[in-house]
Amino acid sequence: MLTRPTDARTRTVLVAAVAAFACLAALVALYAGRPGHAATGGHRAGVSVPPPGEHPNGRTVGGPASATKPNIMVVMLDDMRSDELRFAPNARRYVRDRGLDFRNSFSPYPLCCPARASFLLGKYAHNHGVLYHTAPYGFGALDDHLTIGGRMQDAGYDTALVGKYLNQYGLQPSRVTGGPSEHYVPAGWTDWMVGIETPFPRWSPNWGNTYNYFAFTQNINGRTVPHTGQYSSTVIGDEVRGLITKYHRDDKPFFMWVTPVAPHIGDPVESDDPPPYRESKYWLQQFPSPARPDWVKGRFDRQITHAPGVPLHGPSEADVSDKPQNIRKWREMVPVEKQRLRDVARQRAESIYAWDVEFGKIVQRLKATGEYDNTVIVFTSDNGYYLGEHRQREGKIKAHEPVLHVPLQVAGPGIEQGIRYHPITTMDLTATVLDLAGAKPLPDMDGSSNLPEMTGPDQPWTIPVVTEGLIKDVHRKRWTDLPTGLTTSGLRVGRWKLVRYANGDAELYDEMADPNELDSVYSDPRYAAVRDEMARLWEQYKDCKGAACRVPLPADLQTRDTWLAGEDQHALQARTDYYDR
Template identity: 60%
Template sequence: MIRGLAATLAAAALLTACSGSPGGGDRAARAASTRTPAVVALADLPANDGPNILVVTTDDMRWDELRFTPNVRKYVTSRGLRFTNSFAPNPLCCPSRASFLTGKYSHNHGVYTHEAPYGFGAFDDHLTVGTALNEAGYQTALVGKYLNGYGKQLSKVTGGPSATYVPDGWTDWMVSIEKRWPAGSPYRGGTYNYNAFTQNVNGKVTGNRGTYSSVVVGDEVSGLVRKYDGAGRPWFIWATPVAPHFGGPAESDDPPSYRTSRGTKSLFKTPARPRWVKGRFDDVITRSLGVRPGRRPSERNISDKPEFFRELPDLERPERPRLLEVQRQRAEALFAWDRQFAKIVRTLKQTGQFRHTVIVFTSDNGYFMGEHRQRLGKIKPHEESLRVPLVMAGPGIPHGVRQSPATTIDVTATILELGSATLPDVDGSSMVPLFAEDRPWQVPVVTEGAQKLPHQLGGFPGALTEMGLRTGRYAYFRYSTGESELYDLAKDPLELRSVYDDPAYAAVRDDLAALWRTYRTCAGDAGRTPLPPAYEVSVAQLRAIHANAVAARKRYYG
């Protein structure tokens, strides 16, 4: 049994708060007192008999796309826990990844979007989950994609260029770079070129032209697993493949853009795939996951939605085959990564590390695939965007399903507890108590987003234009434009009809508005304060709500 876990499981009658605490203090003073060298000598690491920890975070993967990753299902889902209510509170790559690294909501770490000045350049990465685990005795590595803007934007920590910058606390740093390379440079591509995945490898720019990026990431992770084996210290590897995010190079079967009858231009961006996987799902996938059978409307009436929804026409006939092709290419890109995941597992088994390794598989955000007239995309606070896959397996983790909510920042708190590490100001709660048993939904998920909307109302920190609360039964969203949405997910799990203006829900709306004001800027313990009893949802109720949602989706989308 891993250190600290046996005692936690034995005392799992109480929900353990995460290791951080609210507050802050002077950032510069804290940075000066806690900074560690970028690479720490192995002999200088303290003893730690915790498990190895492998976290795989895909890019823009929906929760229901796990069906395209058979090796994840074989090696993780089939022997570990699957979380049916897993969310990325800010469903966009850059802020979601910053939340995982810090264990904080966006309104506390200040990364609101991927664009300057709120992307990588806004991120203070001198102290992260990697740093904390490294200080606790772990060998640490990040392999794949980091934050959007890394390589282009200046580092907040150093104030200098970031293409060769390596944050403190990482034993190995193998991260893709976003950069406009000058004429004559031997490097091309970057994060979103699947066949030219240029990286910063421990401070040195390295090109990978001609090698598919999932292969690059898979080979590097396997290499690190072998490198760290037998070193006498556990390791933490965060593997972040780009799949199934769209990216080049352009391919002959990519769907073209389309201009609707209202003049709206629909873009259908896809990921590049290796040749061997093309066409693999053509007989299996006959429709995008978010498109209804036949020519049924995506959502017939959207008058209950905010103006930026109402501007969109329903899906038109030429768009349906385009979305189908996007879905097939996403599945192929995921399957290509899944092959690399299987290679990593084989390396773990060959080195005798598999049974000592906790594996977590998740995504940085969900993705629309036609729902609510949203052709593609994320950011918005609805289920298709917020929900992400989350499965984990390893020592001390049983096989089963959990209905209790789990978020990106809860994963961070869990890893910290497993590794006996600490990180200040964490907002999430450790999920280790859930290894023993499921729990009611008692604490809301604060949803956040920075859409390009006018700030007509106050109360939205930084660049945020949407903040909401997701409870076990209700989804409540408020926008900086003054518009709001409210859904009763027990009756309307697909969020087809907002009840915000329904007199029958006036009391619920008023209650959630008051709770919204309480939680919207929460930090640390304040964000873990239980909801009033009327808004807590039992495990049995959560099971019923989940079963109803599955049935409703099957009826609506087939």
């Protein structure tokens, strides 16, 4: 239970309110009328507030971390879909409903390791080189000697990473040191509380790993710490709340990257987990799911009657002849598979809700310490996830909307309220956080700051999103000009999406006419002009670097924010009509 603040803390809260109001006024004045996109900005003038108390060494203590810069907390879930936000009421209440909901938020390479590396470095996967989650990629491929953490420290922030890092962390050697990673702590982090994949046998006291919800073993500032019998979301929530209290006593603002594992699949196997189904003599279909605490089990059984990517009645997708080979091979689900995928959707919702309860407690700790009004909170996911779309039982990596599209809500001092249709990628989020903190950009960043859209009006869609992936069963036969190591690459603009595969397959979708991406028009002669223009642009952007990734699209492919709002409503209706029919 939280204790009531002392009188000194009460005075601190009043000072925080004054500081937050002053920061808001400064931000609004700074960005009023600022047009379009920009790369990360420079330092901005702060607002000085009389200190609530003096430390013997001259530092101010006892108040919200900084009167000149906001705290920033990025909460990034693992594999959460945009439509699963409905299972996170605290995230909706404290972030979406009091801030901004970005409806066109994308993870360009929708897989854990590449996506997280992109957030750390602000780069596309084709530039940072982390192209998969296992060797020769994974954690061992990441050069993390300078990341967003280091830049935020340089800007005067306490920094913390709490939760999951990259796959194979703890097993693969560090690219930076060349040595083991079990005790490795990258530069740039004041506090490091990160799950590891350990080589320990089951009988070891340190046994456990990032993906065991009830045996979550961490590297805490260089020490191996097991949490056997505790649910990982609870562990992470407790640690974040402790850090809020700790940093509240400091004179610095804080930056936290909070990364719970939910709703990623994970151990232990539970008695109510959906069992595998043998589709044929040669194929065993698995239905992996996350583990959950007992108190949340069954909470959404009435609400979730079918997986969100499986129509209530009828086939998932009757005709997949327009799809790439790695989708054409799949058969339609039989009723028992649909039932088991529904159970997966229920368990994912339960794991999200279990984390959301912890998130609500985190917000209450921010309020109790007086930090809430000076904290920008970002709620997002590293990538989306298939739950039945295009006959895909589960998975990610490909460039279809359920996988590419991620939730993104932002709230805090100076942040507007409402909806934004301007696109934002994982790398843009990196640039935005640095801009908000007045921090120096990372080297060769591909993303651009969306702070103008957060502190001012919406903007048109003028910059493309490059989609990327390494799909193991797609082999290189044609289009050998894909970026090195990738087997799929594409381009997403406001209305159109082009996807190419190394084996010669390709897709082209009109996202306005077909938001569920049921009919690729790549081979339709009526769309030849669009296909050719998108192909030319893909050649330009596919291996872009830095400023070249931010070159505006031709005028005919740019889309107004008002048009995007109409498209969004059309897409929502089309999805409802198809999947709930």
